[in-house]
Amino acid sequence: MTISQLPQDLIEEILYRVPVTSLRRLRSTCKGWYHQALFKDPRFIKKHFDKTAKQYHALMLFGNTVCPMSSVVDRVMRVVSIYPHRLALPHRDEFVSLSEAFHCDGILLCSLLMKTMIVVWNPFSGQTRWIQVTQLQDHYIGAYALGYNNKELCRSYKILRFRCQYVKLAASWGWGALNVTPEPEGNIISEIYEFSSNLWRNLDSVLPDQAYLKPSGGVSLNGNTYWMSCNKKGDYSLLSFDFSTEKFQRLCAPFHHEPCHIDTRVLSVVREERLSLLYQSRKTLEVEIWMTDEIETTFVSWSKFLRVDLLGLNHCFSDSMSFSIIDEEKKVVVCCDEAGNFDFTMVWIVKEGEEYRASPDISVDGGVQAWSIPLLSVPSLFGYVPKN
Structure with a gap:
């Protein structure tokens, strides 16, 4: 038989x-x-x-390549990336900027340098969906988030697209003014794309006041998207977007004092279970990593996971850095950031009470080589569970 x-x-x-x-x-x-x-x-x-x-993977994104990241945690720290998955492009002259990819539920939403298309990609199954978008005016950028209606039995995926204009907050560039309210001229400010209908539609969601956030700094957890944001007064909070209700909501951040604009605040997701937040003071160079204990619609509780002092190394992480908690029990975190001279990306492995720095010699295609990456292509690190 x-x-x-x-x-x-x-x-x-x-x-x-x-x-x-x-x-x-x-x-x-x-x-x-x-x-x-x-x-x-x-x-x-x-x-x-x-x-x-549920098989968990720690992945690194750069160029149009996804590489699993295996780490040997001992007295000599190394990060080795092997078995790359590459996105097949319909036209060879196009380039997929995976440094700007948004991860949700085992799927990547990737922005293109060609601003009239985006692509949704499952690296493990190889499935893709290419989606056309309208091009914005030169002084605006389109920011994207991928999520789903978590109130339904079968997940109904959606894409949020909103318009941002880069602004300067104190000495920090790269924060965008988030526009989600209708304009008198009738211009489209934010849209929702539904996979079920293959159509875009306008979004009517309104924020109580203007928000500033890093357009590429969003993360997804249980179908919802979260950003670190601040208002005009400089008050920081966690901004969420619920794809079920299609509404924004402000939640509390875990800071005991009001951080400065130039301090580093970066979000990550721990094994698709909890949010984590890396905060570094530019004044003291002390790094704190917080994790959520509970997230409700209007409430979130935090606990401190890790504290590392980088004052002796005189290094301050940029807002473009990314990090991944690879071992909760041993409190080991991998961070990826631009190097001081901007010629290559540095991989850091930090542990509570200790600090390690890996050299830029990283195995990409089976051989060890110096890894020189342009500033705009700083790799992203995230945890990944393959999905159908």
Whole structure:
């Protein structure tokens, strides 16, 4: 008896426990499963997601490449990136800037240098969706976030697009004034793209006052998106966007004192379970990493996870840095940031009470080499669980 001759419910029970990366290979083994839409059935997808083992990956994004990042935590710290996944482009002259990719639920939303297109990409399944967008005026940029309606059984994915204008807050460039309220001229300020309809529509959500945020600094957790933001008075908060209600909400930040505009504040997600926030004072160079204990619609609680003093190294992380908590028990964090001379990217591995700095010698394609990356291509680090 072959597996295709087994009862359908038994076949499904077996397939529920097969990793998503292996399901792709099974399409050629039994084409009936794929062509009969078993792998596309929302009921099968939901049960497979609930039962399959969740394999966690720490990934690095740069150029149009995704590399898993394996770390050996001992007295000599190294970061080795291997087995790259590359995004197949429809035209070779196009370039996908994965340093600006937004990660949600195992999917990447990537911005292009060609500003009339964006692409949604699942690196492990290889599936892509290319989406056309309207080009904004030169003095504006389009900021994007990917999420889903977490009130529905089958996830309904959406893309938020809003217009930002870069402004200077104190000595820090790169913060954008977020515009989400309608203009008298009727110009489109923010939009929602729904995967189910393949259409864009205007968003009517309104903020109580103007918000300033890093357009590329958003992270996704449980379908919602979060940014660090401040208002005109300089009050900092956590800004959330709920893709179920399509509303913005301000939440509290964990600072005991009001940070300066030039201090570093960067968000990350821990194993798709909690938010984490890296805060560094430019005055003391002390690094604090906080993690959320609980997030509700109008409330969030924080606890301090890590504290590291970088005063002796005289290094202050930029707002373009990224970080990933790779070992909660040992309190080990990998940080990626531009080097002081801007010629290459430096990878840092920090641990409470200790500090390590890896050289720019990073294995990219199987050989060790000096890794020189342009300033605009500082890699992003994030945790990833493959999805269907």
